[in-house]
Amino acid sequence: MQTNLSEQAKRLPRADEAERILRNCVHCGFCTATCPTYQLLGDELDGPRGRIYLIKLLLEGQPPTASTQTHLDRCLSCRNCETTCPSGVEYHNLLDIxxxxxxxxxxxPLGERLLRHGLRLFAPRPALFKALTRTARAFRPLLPKPMQAKLPRHEAVLKPRPKVQHARRVLMLEGCVQPALSPNTNAAAARVLDRLGISVIAAREAGCCGAVDYHLDAQARGLARARRNIDAWWPAVEAGAEAIVQTASGCGAFVRDYGHLLAADPAYATKAARISELTRDLVQVLREEPLEQLGIQADQRLAFHCPCTLQHAQKLAGAVESVLQRLGFSLASVPDGHLCCGSAGTYSLTQPLLSRQLRDNRLNALESGNPEVIVTANIGCQHHLDSAGRTPVRHWIELVDEALPNLSRATGANDAADAR
Structure with a gap:
């Protein structure tokens, strides 16, 4: 695509990157066919090609309007278009710019500013978010139904994590909303990894990955959180930690981008690149291990919802399904598995009508194979899909953990893993 950036745009920190991305786009429209918002709204400006054109006009000097902002806000950042694009257009980076x-x-408008400020205030702070969630659950019957739906349906029974006892060690990002909404997810991951001879070590200073701030008008604050996490993880990285494991694919996709987002920061560029190299979704770690030694006894029929951040951002489509099948789970067929559920981080709160439409469409597809449980790999998708009150939705690692044999029967698997 021919471009002619304005003098003002040329002074932007990422001007060269924006121009390169724009020039890569050939305006073919393949992306439009797989864009969830275009499928719902049928407006060219609510598809990737239209949004790219709006950004092109903006960077060429045309003043932005509230309409421009609305069309960009409606984008889910699902990156389905990037999977479809034959030219390799890095759409998500252009959208951020x-x-x-x-x-x-x-x-x-004031209402939007207050909502976004509230999300940036509460979501990235685990203790504050957990306190808010507990308070809301105590007053659940008094809350409006839309707010009730945002709360977890069931109280989790917390199980202990294993002690650090193996030579092989990994870090794990705890997340910000996951400890309140699905507190057993990371503990389940730690227990499964422990059975394979891998210990999870804590980095208490690490916090939110930065995605919430970064995608809600506070990019500088999001990058500051990224730097804090790098500082928190670095001692363990230097000590030989094998990986930084993510159980939430949304967080994983953002952490994997640290190297790109901080490439121009002389103090953090090298470290950020190393962190991105070490970042692994949980499935990437498990699929390399002798899973058959776990002795899993699975008899449930599952439907797997593959989060956009797993399949389109991290390019891990089919990875979780393969692991679950290796472990003996029965997987229902899911049509249109490439489509977004409408969660998209905070999208379900900033664009509730579109989000609910996408959620219900996704649930119809997931339930078409009559699964007992729907499983996924991202807390946002899990909570959003479960908020419909239909088929239960959980993180896939929790079902794996529950299917583990008791410790006495698993001793042989631990011994074999430690011997490697």
Whole structure:
């Protein structure tokens, strides 16, 4: 695509990157066919090609409007278009650049500003978010039904984590909302890894990955959180930690981008690149291990929802399904598995109508094979799909953990793993 950036745009920190991405786009429209918002709304400006054109006009000097902001806001950042694109257009990076320019010039209505500020205030702080969730659950019957649906349906029974006892060690990002909404997920991952001879070590100073701030008009704050996490993880990285494991694919996709996002930071560029290299979704770690030694006894029929951040951002489509099948789980067929559920981080709160439409469409596809449970690999998708109150939705590692034999029967697997 021919471009002619304005003098003002040329002074942007990521101007060269924006121009390169724009020039890679051949305007073929293949992306439009797989865009969830275009499928719902049928508006060219609510598809990737239209949004790219809006950003092009913006960077060429056309003033942004509230309409421009609306069309960019409606994007889920699902990156389905990137999987489809024959030219390798890095759409999500261009969208980040365009959104930052628009948000700096177009004031949001008060209600939107308050919502986004509240999300940035509560979501990235695990203790605060957990306290808020507990309070809301105590007053659940008094809350409006839309707010009730945002709360977990069932109280989790917490199980202990194994002690650090193996020579092989990994870090794990605890996440910000997951400890409150699905507190057993990381513990289940730690127990399964322990059976394979891998210990999870804590990095208490690490916090939110930064995605919430970064995608809600506060990119500088999001990058500051990234730097804090790098500092928290670095001692363990230097001590030989094999990986930084993510159980939430949304967090994993953002952490994998640290190297790119901090490439121009002389103090953090090298470390950020190393962190990105070490970042692994949980399935990437498990699929390399002798899973058959776990002795899993699985008899449930599952439907797997593959999060956009797993299949389109991390390019791990089919990975979880393969692991579950190796472990003996029965998987129902799911049509249109490439489509988004509408969670998309905070999208379910900032774009509730579109989000609910996408959720219900996704659930119809997931339930078409009559599964007992729907499983996924991202807390946002899990909570959003489960909020419909239909088939239970859980993280896949919890079902693996529950199917583990008791410890006395698993001793042989631990011994074999330690011997490697």
């Amino acid at each position: 365009g959104r930052a320019v628009v948000d700096a010039q177009v004031p949001r």
